[in-house]
Amino acid sequence: MKNAYLYKSSLVIKIALGTAILLIVYITSVFFTQMQNLGASVESMSTSNERVLELEKILTVISINESGVRTFIITRDSSYLQKRFFDQKHLKPQMERLKALSIKSPTENFTTDSLKLLLDKRFELFNRTLEEASQNTKLENPDLNFILAQTDTATDKIRDYIHKSLNKELSNINLYRINHKYEIETSIITSFLLVTIALFIILLSLGRINSDIVNLKILNDDLKFLNYTFNNAEKIAGISHWNYNLRTHEYSFSDNFYNLIGLDQETFKPTLENVLPYIHPDDRDQVVEAYADSLRNKTPTSLIFRLYRKNGEIRYIKSIGSFAENSHGEMVKIGVNYDITEHYKNTIDLEDNNKHLTDINAELESFNNIVSHDLQEPLRKIQMFISRIDENEIAVLSENGKDYINRIALSANRMQNLLIDLVSYSRTVKGDKVFEKADLNNIVGEVLADLAINIQEKNAKLKVGNLPVINAIPFQLHQLFVNLITNSLKFSRQDVVSEISFSQQKISTPEVYDGINFTERKFHKIVISDNGIGFRQEFADKIFQLFKRLEKDIDYAGTGIGLAICKKIVENHKGYIFAEGRPGKGAKFIIFFPK
Amino acid sequence: MADDDADDRQFFSEAISELKMENKFTVFKDGGELMDYLQHPETDLPHILFLDLNMPCKTGFDCLKEIRQTARFNDLSIAIYSTSSSEEDIENSFIGGANIYIKKPNDFVKLKKAIKDVVNINWQFHSSGMNMETFLFSI
Numbered sequence: 098m099k100n101a102y103l104y105k106s107s108l109v110i111k112i113a114l115g116t117a118i119l120l121i122v123y124i125t126s127v128f129f130t131q132m133q134n135l136g137a138s139v140e141s142m143s144t145s146n147e148r149v150l151e152l153e154k155i156l157t158v159i160s161i162n163e164s165g166v167r168t169f170i171i172t173r174d175s176s177y178l179q180k181r182f183f184d185q186k187h188l189k190p191q192m193e194r195l196k197a198l199s200i201k202s203p204t205e206n207f208t209t210d211s212l213k214l215l216l217d218k219r220f221e222l223f224n225r226t227l228e229e230a231s232q233n234t235k236l237e238n239p240d241l242n243f244i245l246a247q248t249d250t251a252t253d254k255i256r257d258y259i260h261k262s263l264n265k266e267l268s269n270i271n272l273y274r275i276n277h278k279y280e281i282e283t284s285i286i287t288s289f290l291l292v293t294i295a296l297f298i299i300l301l302s303l304g305r306i307n308s309d310i311v312n313l314k315i316l317n318d319d320l321k322f323l324n325y326t327f328n329n330a331e332k333i334a335g336i337s338h339w340n341y342n343l344r345t346h347e348y349s350f351s352d353n354f355y356n357l358i359g360l361d362q363e364t365f366k367p368t369l370e371n372v373l374p375y376i377h378p379d380d381r382d383q384v385v386e387a388y389a390d391s392l393r394n395k396t397p398t399s400l401i402f403r404l405y406r407k408n409g410e411i412r413y414i415k416s417i418g419s420f421a422e423n424s425h426g427e428m429v430k431i432g433v434n435y436d437i438t439e440h441y442k443n444t445i446d447l448e449d450n451n452k453h454l455t456d457i458n459a460e461l462e463s464f465n466n467i468v469s470h471d472l473q474e475p476l477r478k479i480q481m482f483i484s485r486i487d488e489n490e491i492a493v494l495s496e497n498g499k500d501y502i503n504r505i506a507l508s509a510n511r512m513q514n515l516l517i518d519l520v521s522y523s524r525t526v527k528g529d530k531v532f533e534k535a536d537l538n539n540i541v542g543e544v545l546a547d548l549a550i551n552i553q554e555k556n557a558k559l560k561v562g563n564l565p566v567i568n569a570i571p572f573q574l575h576q577l578f579v580n581l582i583t584n585s586l587k588f589s590r591q592d593v594v595s596e597i598s599f600s601q602q603k604i605s606t607p608e609v610y611d612g613i614n615f616t617e618r619k620f621h622k623i624v625i626s627d628n629g630i631g632f633r634q635e636f637a638d639k640i641f642q643l644f645k646r647l648e649k650d651i652d653y654a655g656t657g658i659g660l661a662i663c664k665k666i667v668e669n670h671k672g673y674i675f676a677e678g679r680p681g682k683g684a685k686f687i688i689f690f691p692k
Numbered sequence: 693m694a695d696d697d698a699d700d701r702q703f704f705s706e707a708i709s710e711l712k713m714e715n716k717f718t719v720f721k722d723g724g725e726l727m728d729y730l731q732h733p734e735t736d737l738p739h740i741l742f743l744d745l746n747m748p749c750k751t752g753f754d755c756l757k758e759i760r761q762t763a764r765f766n767d768l769s770i771a772i773y774s775t776s777s778s779e780e781d782i783e784n785s786f787i788g789g790a791n792i793y794i795k796k797p798n799d800f801v802k803l804k805k806a807i808k809d810v811v812n813i814n815w816q817f818h819s820s821g822m823n824m825e826t827f828l829f830s831i
Contacts, residue, residue, distance in 0.1 A: 474775050478699050480798035485703075488800060513798070 110305050117298035124291040131284040138280060142273045145266045148198050151191045152259045152266075155216070158188060159255060162223060163248070170230050170241070178227070188216065215255045222248045328352045335436035339367070343392070343428040357414075357436060359407030377403035377411065384416075392430065395420055401437070413441040461523070469520045473513070480509050511656075518658035522643070525573060525665045535571045537564035537623070541599055544578040548586075555586050555595050562600030565621045567690050569670055577666045580659040581686055585627035588684065597627045610675050615689050620672075626685040632678035640676055693719055693742035694726040694755070695773065700796065704742070704773075707804045713811065715739075723750025727758060730765065737768060740811060743790070745774040745781060753788060760789035769815045771829075786827050791815065794829045 168177040196209045226248060229241045328351070331337055337354035341347070348367040355362045358375050365371065369388065376384055380402035391398040397419040404412045418432035483506045491499060541561055545552070552559065559582075582597060589595035602624050604617040615622065632640065639645050641664040644657040660676075667674040667688055677685040695701050701719050708717050718738070720726040726743075727750065729735055741759075745752035752772065759765045772785045772793045782793050792810060797803050806829060 469778070470775060477775065477796060477798045481699075481703055481800060481803075484798075484800040485706075 107309065110302050110309070113298060113302050113305070117295060117302070120298070121291065121295050124287060124294070128284060128287050128291060131280060131287060135277065135280045135284060138273050138277045142270055142277065144198055144201060145270045145273065148195060149263055149266050149270075151195050151198070152263055154191050155188055155212075156256065156259050159216075159219065159252060163252060166223060166226055166230075166248075167245075169227075170245075192216075212255075212258065215251070215258055219248070219251045219255055222251050332356065335438075336433060337436075338431065338433045340432065341369075341430045342423070343430065345427070354434065357406070357412065357434070358404060375405050375407075377405065379403075388418075391418060395428075398432070401441075411438075412436055413438045465520065465523050468516055468523075473516055476509060476513055476516070480506070480513070483509060515656045515658070518656040518662070521576065522658050522662050522665065525576070525662050525669065530570055530669060532568050532570055534566055535569040535574060536566045537574070540571060540574050541578055544575060544582060547579065548582055551583065551586055555589055557586055557589065557595035557597055560596070560598040560600075562598070564599065564601050564623065565690075567621060567670075567692075569690070570666075573666045573669060577663050580663050581625050584659055585625070585629055585684070588629040588631075589627065590630055590681075593628060595627065595629065597625070599623070599625055610673065610687070610689075613673065615673075619692055620689040621692060623688045623690065624685060625688070626683060628683040631680050631682050631684050632676075633680055634678055637676045637678060641674070693717070693773065694721075694723060694747070694752075695719075695742075695744040696722050696747045697744070700744070703800065703803060704807070707800065707807050711804055711808055715811065723747050723752065723755045726750075726755060730759070737765065739767075739815075740769045740771060742771050742773045742794075745772060745776060745785070753784065756785065756788040756790055771810050782828055790827075792829050793827055 165177050169175065192209060192213065195212070199209055222244065226241065226244050229238070229244055233241065331351060331353040335357075337357050338351045339354055340349050348369070350367045352362065355365065358372070369385075373381055373385070384400065384402050387398050387400050390396070397417070399415070399417045401413065401415050404414045406412060413436070415435045415437045416432055417435075418430055420428060420430050423429045483502060486494075486502055487506070491502070494502065538561075541564060545559060545561070585597045586595065600623070602622045604615055604620065604622050608615045608622075641660050643661040645661075663686075664674055667690075670690055672688060672690040674689075675687045677687065693701070693704055695704070701721075705717070705719060708715075716738075718729070720729065726741075730737070743752045743755060752774065756770060756772075759768060759770065769792075770790045772790045773796060774781065774793075775796045776782075777795050785793050792813075794806055794810065797806060810829065
């Protein structure tokens with residue numbers, strides 16, 4: 098997220114600096130125009146000044162000439178005429194200058210041509226006056242007086258013209274000065290504004306850049322820490338990674354990659370060729386081929402190979418690689434190597450154990466066959482021979498002999514029962530565990546039908562309540578209920594009518610057996626109770642153990658396997674079975690099946 | 693009847709003689725002996741063959757297969773007579789074409805009853821309604 102902020106920030110700075118530059122360019126152009134205006138106004142002022150100067154010069158020449166002429170007339174001293182310029186050519190520089198100025202900056206009510214006309218007239222009059230004064234030296238000379246009168250008028254005209262012109266220039270100069278002053282003021286303000294704004298923006302950007310640098314530093318530190326964490330994590334997890342740039346053909350390995358092989362990061366050049374010698378020779382071709390294949394088709398790789406560490410130790414490596422684009426848009430192959438040595442060894446151990454278990458199972462199977470077939474075979478013959486004696490020879494035996502034969506028969510029968518029960522117990526343990534939906538009502542119904550003769554013999558009363566449908570292995574449940582009912586029938590009391598009840602009970606409040614919490618939500622509770630001889634509660638666990646019998650009395654002869662089978666079956670169904678007994682009152686079996 | 697177990701052969705013979713049956717009865721010690729006898733062209737074929745499954749060399753299953761592959765033995769009824777109560781053996785015998793399966797009893801009286809019943813079965817009737825349940829002879 099911080100990165101996103103920084104990217105945005107750099108954009109903001111770019112925009113700010115761009116704006117600052119645009120602003121400076123704009124203000125500079127404004128400043129430039131102002132400067133140009135200032136220059137123009139200075140120029141105008143100097144033009145006007147020059148014009149004034151030239152006009153003054155012309156006026157002076159006229160005045161000097163006039164006073165010279167008049168003094169000459171009065172004194173007749175021609176020296177007064179010396180150094181006077183009666184030729185108009187003496188004013189030529191001034192006239193040319195004025196002409197140039199008026200071309201450069203023409204003014205209203207003034208042209209050099211009209212001034213020239215006036216001057217031409219005046220100089221002509223000068224010359225006529227001098228001429229008249231030279232011809233007639235009399236003081237009283239009406240002609241001369243007339244000319245002089247004319248000269249006065251001409252001089253006045255020139256003076257008027259020039260004065261008018263001068264006034265105009267002076268007012269112009271005044272105007273220029275005001276403009277000039279204004280322009281200087283505005284350019285000062287503009288340049289001040291320019292510098293201020295530029296400084297402000299630059300300072301602002303600098304501030305922003307500074308804070309970005311601080312953030313970058315923090316980010317960089319975070320990144321360093323992350324990198325450190327990552328490297329450690331790789332070490333702990335036994336993972337390393339590498340990547341290969343398809344454009345630059347450069348490899349890069351993670352720190353742990355070097356560690357895993359035991360290479361020196363400084364001197365080892367990361368390439369596939371340099372790593373190959375550390376790969377087990379038998380796996381090398383497979384690795385090279387898979388790698389080349391993957392680069393050609395841009396397909397991900399997943400392979401397992403053995404790696405030699407520098408110290409000669411062999412490690413099993415699982416390498417997974419895929420392709421991605423880096424920030425420059427270049428295709429990069431990224432790979433992760435897991436050190437699966439422990440895992441691999443464990444798997445091999447596990448496989449060994451499994452094989453061992455399979456062997457044991459096979460042995461158990463053959464043991465089962467021995468019990469069920471080979472052991473029963475001689476027993477069957479013993480029973481057969483007993484029945485032959487019983488039929489044909491019993492009459493010739495003494496009482497003792499008869500008793501012995503009877504006892505042999507009982508023992509042989511008991512052994513047969515043991516063998517049958519053992520087989521069914523081992524079948525329960527091994528069992529083909531195919532679960533299906535089973536209606537317990539149906540199963541109990543079948544069991545009662547199977548045991549009808551035994552129930553009749555004992556004259557027992559059976560009460561069966563409504564039972565649930567559960568996910569079960571039906572033939573095992575059949576066996577379970579057969580064993581439980583047989584058990585109850587076997588341990589009935591002689592003096593009372595045997596009553597056995599089957600029912601499902603609601604678990605209204607959570608019940609605890611053996612530290613396990615049973616709730617209605619998770620379990621079906623099924624209770625089988627009888628009014629038989631019962632047992633002492635301290636034996637409640639013992640009765641489920643293999644070959645454990647509580648009763649030594651021959652009347653209650655059992656194999657000690659039946660209830661062990663029950664427990665096994667319930668456990669096969671992830672259920673629990675508990676027994677409660679009261680001596681002389683009855684026994685209760687509680688079964689919890691998971692829902 | 694063919695059985696490798698001498699005791700069982702003796703029980704069987706004694707049972708037959710005690711039953712006082714008129715039928716001709718021949719005993720074989722293994723599958724090879726049995727098949728040699730049956731395949732001899734001059735042999736009068738029996739009506740019923742009691743066949744043990746676990747025999748050395750030629751097992752009961754081998755004999756069953758050979759007999760059921762030969763057209764000449766079509767009318768021969770075969771009763772498997774074995775100690776095994778494994779469902780696998782019972783099923784394989786049924787599929788192999790045996791007519792009934794008798795589990796060797798542990799009581800001589802029961803044996804006599806079994807032989808008597810099986811010999812007296814109306815085979816045509818029995819075979820027509822045969823299934824896995826009626827296949828296993830209940831003593």
